[in-house]
Amino acid sequence: MSASKAKGTAAETAVVRYLQAHGWPHAERRQLAGAYDMGDILIDHAIVIEVKATKAITLAEFQAETERERINANAAIGLTVIKKRGTTNPADWYALTRLDQAAWLLRAAGYGESL
Helix, strand or coil: CCHHHHHHHHHHHHHHHHHHHCCCCCCEECCCCHHHCCCCEEEECCEEEEEECCCCCCHHHHHHHHHHHHHHHCCCEEEEEECCCCCCCHHHCEEECCHHHHHHHHHHCCCCCCC
């Protein structure tokens, strides 16, 4: 396994363990599927996560990949989790999503007015 692949696997595993310890006991890493990839992590049928552990942060590229994988997974929400350099605790990492999906999450949590 390449060093880059090992770093990605470690980051994905850390995110899964964090989620499992914080209310998503069934969170799991997904198998690679090439052009039909459905995200790195499945929280439930509605939410997939793409994990990035790279030096260069390219938000538009990350978000485009996450959106493709969200569509492939037929999920409502796609999150990109970006490892913060110099940290090992996923609670300190960044989570990125589109505004429409963030608004959906906030409404589902009881914020805002019903549409």
